[in-house]
Amino acid sequence: MLNFYLNACGIVCAMGDSPAQVKARLYAGETGVAATDSCSPGRELPLGRVRTELPSVAHLPPSQRSRNNALALAALAQIRPAVDAAIARYGADRVGVVLGTSTSGIGETELAIARQIADGALPPDFYYGHQEMGSPAEMLAWELGLTGPAYVHSSACSSSAKAMAGAARLIKMGLCDAVLTGGADSLCAFTVAGFGALDSVSAAQCNPMSANRDGINIGEGAALFLMTSEPATVALLGWGESSDGHHMSAPDPAGVGARLAMTQALERAGVTAAQIDYINMHGTATRQNDAMESATIAALFGLEVPVSSTKPFTGHTLGAAAAIEAALCWLAMQDDNPQGLLPPHLWDGVADPALPALKLVARGAALGRPLRRVLSSSFAFGGSNAALLLGRTA
Numbered sequence: 232m233l234n235f236y237l238n239a240c241g242i243v244c245a246m247g248d249s250p251a252q253v254k255a256r257l258y259a260g261e262t263g264v265a266a267t268d269s270c271s272p273g274r275e276l277p278l279g280r281v282r283t284e285l286p287s288v289a290h291l292p293p294s295q296r297s298r299n300n301a302l303a304l305a306a307l308a309q310i311r312p313a314v315d316a317a318i319a320r321y322g323a324d325r326v327g328v329v330l331g332t333s334t335s336g337i338g339e340t341e342l343a344i345a346r347q348i349a350d351g352a353l354p355p356d357f358y359y360g361h362q363e364m365g366s367p368a369e370m371l372a373w374e375l376g377l378t379g380p381a382y383v384h385s386s387a388c389s390s391s392a393k394a395m396a397g398a399a400r401l402i403k404m405g406l407c408d409a410v411l412t413g414g415a416d417s418l419c420a421f422t423v424a425g426f427g428a429l430d431s432v433s434a435a436q437c438n439p440m441s442a443n444r445d446g447i448n449i450g451e452g453a454a455l456f457l458m459t460s461e462p463a464t465v466a467l468l469g470w471g472e473s474s475d476g477h478h479m480s481a482p483d484p485a486g487v488g489a490r491l492a493m494t495q496a497l498e499r500a501g502v503t504a505a506q507i508d509y510i511n512m513h514g515t516a517t518r519q520n521d522a523m524e525s526a527t528i529a530a531l532f533g534l535e536v537p538v539s540s541t542k543p544f545t546g547h548t549l550g551a552a553a554a555i556e557a558a559l560c561w562l563a564m565q566d567d568n569p570q571g572l573l574p575p576h577l578w579d580g581v582a583d584p585a586l587p588a589l590k591l592v593a594r595g596a597a598l599g600r601p602l603r604r605v606l607s608s609s610f611a612f613g614g615s616n617a618a619l620l621l622g623r624t625a
Contacts, residue, residue: 235399236463237456241309242558244452244545245279254562260594264448270423279450279546294360295370297336299417302453303367321408328368328381329398331390331414333550336361338419389609392553392617396470398458413554415453437516439540442583444516450546454554465564468622471495475614486527492616500620504532511556511607514540529587539576539592553609560605571598
């Protein structure tokens with residue numbers, strides 16, 4: 232049986248710019264979300280903004296110089312030695328790049344339009360290519376000198392889960408020996424205003440599963456994995472993808488597509504629902520998502536499996552969310568967590584009596600043993616659903 236091992240992981244998000252920093256803040260229950268008007272002038276909103284200095288993009292081709300690509304470079308820098316070693320071993324034509332994004336370089340377009348309004352012309356260094364969805368994959372392939380497949384999934388909040396499934400398929404088909412996979416998304420006024428127009432943005436820290444929940448906090452970040460068939464502590468054991476097309480922005484209340492994605496992941500991994508140690512919920516803190524997701528989990532997994540949403544820590548990073556949440560699971564499954572400390576669920580503790588009483592993880596809660604199998608779910612606009620199942624292999 233071919234396994235898809237996640238040999239290395241790099242992450243940058245509102246909680247920090249290294250796995251160690253992110254992990255420490257996660258288990259301390261310390262959110263990275265903070266109020267700012269950087270994407271909503273005149274109105275402060277809680278956003279998961281990356282505050283650390285990002286790598287320079289000055290060396291990139293002009294069309295690739297975006298904050299989104301700087302986030303991807305920051306994640307790459309953490310695992311660059313492992314990636315370079317894979318390229319040396321397999322060859323540049325046998326290493327692929329499959330990423331997810333939803334914003335790409337839209338932020339650069341916003342800045343250019345502001346300059347046009349002020350000065351009467353677009354700035355000379357503006358390129359429409361900044362906002363191409365394929366830009367982060369093209370940039371990383373250029374940065375690393377790769378000639379293997381390089382492409383981007385852009386299916387809103389399921390983008391990077393689908394990218395990781397796509398990476399596994401490239402290895403399974405024999406087209407690649409290694410794939411750099413994950414996702415990157417950057418904050419911009421466009422997405423903040425868009426979600427605001429849907430009345431989906433919370434003016435306070437998001438509060439998933441609470442009776443008081445009233446919407447999301449948007450965030451940014453990147454997470455990258457080196458996926459190969461070479462043994463590592465954690466592997467992508469299974470994945471599931473579905474599209475229910477229920478509504479442009481609301482989930483199917485019955486959760487048919489969500490359940491199908493989760494079931495496919497279980498079946499592909501060859502495990503049962505009872506063998507899942509922890510579920511990282513999509514957990515957006517919107518009324519509709521939390522109702523649908525909690526009912527689906529309760530029906531398929533019961534009420535005893537530990538669950539949490541980590542979006543109060545990072546904000547909802549949209550196209551990068553699935554990769555960042557998979558990275559948090561990956562961190563929890565490493566050898567330095569022998570007691571199986573679980574990612575906590577940050578909320579106000581006010582249970583919604585209309586929702587199933589799921590086992591929400593309290594800060595400091597642990598299994599008492601290493602995590603063996605975890606499931607992470609992502610649900611996107613238009614009914615694009617995905618689930619990733621990660622497992623310890625040792």
